[in-house]
Amino acid sequence: MLKLSKAKKVFNPGTINQNVALRGIDLTLDEGEFVTVIGGNGAGKSTLLNAVAGSYGLTTGQVIIDNQDLTSAADHQRANLVSRVFQDPLQGTAANMTIAENLALAIKRKAKLSLSRGVTKKRREKFKEELSILELGLEDRLDDKVGLLSGGQRQALTLVMATIEEPSVLLLDEHTAALDPKTAEKITKITKKLVKQHNLTTLMVTHDLEQALELGSRTIMMDNGQIVLDVAGEERATMTINDLLEQFNQASGHKITNDRILLAQ
């Protein structure tokens, strides 16, 4: 469960560069709920994820995960609860380590075991099992260096690393944006499978409106540091991209300005 309560973030307060990035966000994700987040440039999407991850503190308001108030906890203190996958497929994995060693590191973060103890026979079986979900054949390449993998394979591995220990909250930060369309589609499918398999509470920022409606069960749109639209259920299930853009225009009073969304249309 994730709950943001009256979350406000002001950058450079009291200076000429003061910028209110979040204007009192109230957002609750139930256990296992998968919410997609869209919005224009500078709407506050990254700031929202950063606030959950603890990359920086909120100016006011609260972040609650599994009924624990983590508002003042730093990112390393939230590492056991929050996993995040970034846009760059090279960011989440260590190129000069093997697939098995990378996965062992992901487990070690929680188990506090040494790396050598991390790659046990039993764990190799678990890694194989997890990797087979991807249907990329990585389960047969446990001892290959990650640097040998393609961008898409690395992002798929990053997703397994982020989900294998079943974090309380999974944050996906435009994690398919840097991939070619075909690979992005594969990673989208893998995301769906892994989130379902582990029943993860997930918040995903995307500029791909089709993906925003395809994944998860609820979509929120942000504008100027606020949630201006929150759709789920039957309404969302029958929604087209045009409907979504139209509703955004009505709710925000202007057309969406996001270079990447516009390029993708």
Ligand SMILES: Nc1ncnc2c1ncn2[C@@H]1O[C@H](COP(=O)(O)OP(=O)(O)OP(=O)(O)O)[C@@H](O)[C@H]1O
């Ligand atoms: N570290 C920072 N210092 C000062 N201002 C910041 C900082 N990070 C973000 N901002 C400002 O906060 C606002 C929200 O930014 P944020 O990056 O969250 O938007 P976004 O919705 O992710 O946009 P985009 O889609 O363009 O990446 C913007 O006005 C941005 O300039």
